[in-house]
Amino acid sequence: MVNCNPSRTPVDTDSKLGLDGVPVQDPTLYRSLAGGLQYLTFTRPDLSYAVQQICLYMHDPREPHFAALKRILRYVQGTLDLGLHLYASATTSLVGYTDADWAGCPAEAEYRGVANVVAETAWIRNLLRELHSPLLTATLVYCDNVSAVYMSANPVQHQRTKHIEIDIHFVRDMVKAGHVRILHVPSRFQYADIFTKGLPSALFEDFRSSLSVRPPPAQTAGAY
Secondary structure, three states: OOOOOOOOOOOOOOOOOOOOOOEOOOHHHHHHHHHHHHHHOOOOHHHHHHHHHHHOOOOOOEHHHHHHHHHHHHHHHHOOOOEEOOOOOOOOOOEEEOOOOOOOOOHHHHHHHHHHHHHHHHHHHHHHHHOOOOOOOOEEEEEOOHHHHHHOOOHHHHHOOHHHHHHHHHHHHHHHOOOEEEEEOOHHHOHHHHHOOOOOHHHHHHHHHHOOEEOOOOOOOOOO
């Protein structure tokens, strides 16, 4: 596929993978390619969702799965100059995104996503403190559900969700102590979506840039 036509995105948003289709002729090749792509996600997190989807069918790959795998290869072929760029910073900040994205998801389920993220960030904050590099600012936790954001601080909302009261008090205490801020983010800015679903090309490329997956900086004159 060296001379294949590149694709702008690694996932076809118009189709969903399932169990249908003719079995592939060479399952070993499928598994080998899928395994290689898994390693590539270490430096290309923009591939994570697409690769995770094809790996779900490694035990019994079908032709539609192989077509999805080839689409990832077409995307990689067109983005060979992209890579993960990490930059040193004089300040340290911690940001978390929640994503409880399933049909009919109630605010309580979204709030559990918030509680899970807050628990993880609390662990990281404690670790940094033990390493003598404490965070001096609150951790920002973004959630795309307005009701879940309100529940982190509004006592009225708390009374409506007695069955998750422990989670509520945990997050509320973290907010009250100034360790965490729960902020609302519109879906179009929910960068975690790149890890959970196929996206239109414009949104995918915008989110990919937010992951610091981009071409290398231009070399200066005289560089080797």
